[in-house]
Amino acid sequence: MTATSASLRPPVSPKRAGFQSVLRAEWVKFRTVRGWIAGLGVAVLACVLFSYLVANGTHSGTCTGTGTNCKSGHPFVPTGPDGQAVADSYQYLARPLTGNGTITVQVASLSGLISSSPVNVAPSLSSTRPGLAGWAKAGLLLTPGTRQGSPYAAVMATAAHGIRFQYDYASDRAGLPGAVSATSPRWVRLTRRGDTITGYDSTNGASWHKIGAVRLPGLPATVDVGLFVTSPVSFHDGTGHQTQATGAFSHIALAGKVSGPWHSRSIGMSQADFYPTLGAGSMHRSASGFVLTGSGDIAPAVVQGVLGTNTAASTLLLGLTVGLIALIVIAAMFITSEYRRGLIRTTFTAIPRRGRVLAAKAIVIGAVAFAIGAIAAAASIPLGEHLLTSNGDYVFPASAAAVVQVVAGCGLVNALTTIAVLALGTMLRRSAGAITAGIVVFVLPYVIGSSLSGSIETWLFRLTPAAAFSVLGVLPRSALVDYPYTFGNGYYPLPPWAGLLVLAAYTVAALAAARVLLARRDA
C-alpha cells in the first residue's frame, strides 16, 4: 500500500520547484489568454498608426520676411563631420597654406550689434542696439574647404567665454579667461604640423600658452588659414535676436608656404541659409591689419526656432501613450483576473511564496511590454522620419545612439509602467480600479501637461511618471550654443536616464507596497 501511494505522487525534483517553474507558469498563463495577445497586437498597431497620423499631419514651412511669405520645405542645413546638424556661417579672410605652417594674430577689439526685432522678422541694420552675444567669436580658423559642414580647427576670442580652441563644431577647450578690450588685447596662434593642429593664446604675443591640439585625419596638403568673425543669435526676453560682431585684427604673421592673396568671403550668410544672420559680412583694411564684420555661428545646430522641433522620436510620443493604455489594461488584468476567477488561490496553493509569484508576473509582463515598446518604436521611427521628410519638414539627423536611446527607452517606459500597474492591480484586486489608477497616474500627467502652460508643465515632466517620456528627447543641445533649452522649445527638463529613474521610483514604490499587502492579506 505504501509503495502504491508513493508511486502515485508525481516525482518533484527540487530544481523544477524553483523560480524558473514559477516564471514558466506565469508565462503560460499570459500567453494562453487570446485577448491579451490580441491586445499586444493592438498596442503595436496603435503606436504605429498614431505615429503615422502625427507625422503625416505635421507640415511646417519656412517663413521669411515679415512672416507672410511662407513656403513649404526647409532650407539646407549643413551636416558636420560626425553627421550632426551644424551651423556654419561666418565672415572669413583666408589664404591657402601648403604643408606645415603657423599663423599668429592679435585680436585688438570685439564689438557688435544686436537686432531689436525678433528672429522671425527680417532684421534690419537700422533697428539695432550695441551689444555682443556671449558666443560672438573672432579669431583664426583652419579648414580644408569652406563648404558648409567642413572639418576645421579654430582658436578665437569670445565675448563672454574667454579664449577658446574649438574644432569640428562640438569640441571645445577653454584658454585664457576674460574679454578682449583695447587695454587687454589677446594674441592667438594656430599651428599645423602634419594632420595635427595646435591652438595657443597669449596676452602679450611673446609668452605663449598651448590650449589644445587636434588631429584632423585626411587633411589635404593645402588648406585655408585665416581670420574669421561670427556672432550667433542672442536670446533674451523670450525670443531670439540676430547679432553681428566686428573684430579688429593686427600684427598678422603667417609662417609657411602661402600662395595667393588674402581672399574675403561670407560663408553661409545669405538669405537662403538657415542660420539667421544680421547684415552682410564685410572686411576692410585698417592701419595695422584687418577689420572683419560677420554674423552667424560655427557650432552644433539646435532648434533655434527656425528648424522646428521635429524628430522621428517626437512623432512617437502620442503612439507610445496610446499603446501604453492598451498595455495598462493587459497588465492590470494579468493579476486582477486571477482574483476575479479565484485562480489566485490555486496559484498561492501551488506556490506559497507569494513574493515569487509577484516577481514572476512582473518579469513576464515587463519583458513582454519591453518587447512591444521596442518593436513599436523600431517600426515607427523610420516611418515617422520618412513622412516628415516627404512633408518637407526638417528632421534632425538621428545618431545610432539616439535611435538606441529611443527604442530601448520606449521599451523601458512600457516595462516599468506595466510592472507598476501590475503592482496596483495586486493592491486593488479590481480591474476597474487598477486600470483607472494606472491611466490616471501614468498617462494623464502628460495629457494634462500638454493642455497647461508654463512652469506647471515643466514640473509635471520632472516629478510625475511622465518624466520618463524624456527618453524621446533627442533634440540636439550644446553647451556651445546659448539657447533656452526649455520644455516649450521642445526640450525635456530631465535627461533620459533621470526621467526613467523617476518612473522606476514609482514602480519600485508600487511593487514594495504590493509585496507587503500580498503577504499580509488573505487571497
Add this chain to the structure above:
Amino acid sequence: MTDSLYAEWTKLRTLTSTAWLLLGAVVLTIGITVAVLAATHQSPGSGGGQDPTKIALTGIDLGQAVIAVLAVLAISEEYGTGMIRTTLAAMPRRLITLGAKAVNVAALTLAAGVLAVAGCLIAGRLTLPADGLGPAHGYALVSIAHSPTLRAAAGSVIYLILIGLLALGVATAIRDTAVSVGAVLALLYLPPLLAQAVSDPLRRHIEQVAPMTAGLAIQATTNLRNQPIAPWAGLAVLAAWAIASLLLAGLLLRRRDA
C-alpha cells in the same frame, strides 16, 4: 419603470465602491483644481487671454475619469459576476433596465458634479484674484452671478452626466470592466492628445468632434471667437456621443444573449 429604477438604485447604492467613487470624483476634481490654482501666477503685463473660470474648472478633466468608471461598473460588474442574468430574468424588458441604470448614474453624477463644480468655483474665487486674475486685472470674478461662468458651471455638471451616460453605453456594449474602462478613458483622453500633435485644420476638426474637447467647450468664458466650437454646440456634440452609445448599447442588449 419605478420598480426597475428602485431596483437599480438599491444595487448601485449598496455597493461600497459607489460611495467611494463619488467621493473620489469630488475630491479629485477639487484637488486638481486647487493644485492648478496654486501653480497659476499671471505676471502683470504678460498679456491677457486667460480664462479664470476655465482654470478653476480644470479638475473636471480628471474627475470625469472617476465618473466614467462609476458608470462602467454599474453594468460591467453585473456581467462579471453573472448578476445580469438575474436582473434580466426579473426584468425581461431590457431597455427599461438600461434606462433605469442610466437614470441612476445620471442622478448620482448630478449630485457629485454639483458638489465638485461648486468646490472648484469657490476655490477659484478665493485664490485667483491674488494670482493676478481678478477684477483688479480686468478679469471677471469667478461667480455664478456672472452669466458665462454660470453657463460654464451648469454646463460642466451636464458634461459629467453625459460622460457617465457615454461610459454606461460603451460598457453595456463591451460587457467587460477592464476593456470598457480602457476604451472609455482612451476615447476621452486620446483625441486631445492627437489634436495637440497635428496641425490645423485637422486639429480643429478633431477638437470639434471628440467628446472631451467638444464637451469642455462649455467651460470657455472668454475669447469665445477663437474656440474651435461654440459652448452649447460642443455640449450637443457630446450629447450626440452619449445618445449614440446608449442607442448602440440598447440595440446590443436586446439582440445578444446575456
